[in-house]
Amino acid sequence: xxxxxxxxxxxxxxxxDGELRGxxxxxxLGDNDYLAEYNGVRCHAIYNPFVNHFYVDDKYGVIKDxxxxxxxxxx
Numbered sequence: 001x002x003x004x005x006x007x008x009x010x011x012x013x014x015x016x017d018g019e020l021r022g023x024x025x026x027x028x029l030g031d032n033d034y035l036a037e038y039n040g041v042r043c044h045a046i047y048n049p050f051v052n053h054f055y056v057d058d059k060y061g062v063i064k065d066x067x068x069x070x071x072x073x074x075x
Contacts (some may be wrong), residue, residue, distance in 0.1 A: 002034075006024045008024045008025075010023075011023040011038075012055045014059045015058050018055075023056050026038050032046050033046065034046065039058070041062060042056055
């Protein structure tokens with residue numbers, strides 16, 4: 001559906017109880033799963049076509065940068 005990234009617009013933010021604030025969609029991760037950034041935090045977002053808005057989950061959908069562990073095998 002969306003092909004050109006980044007998309008910057010007002011989106012519903014989970015930590016603000018759905019309040020509309022400016023956020024950015026950086027890319028697509030899967031079917032209706034998008035990589036979003038709000039306040040410097042990368043997280044998951046979904047798109048609701050019925051209201052034509054993105055919903056950013058900066059509460060439970062935070063994507064943390066994984067740092068390699070010393071004993072973890074290299075792949």
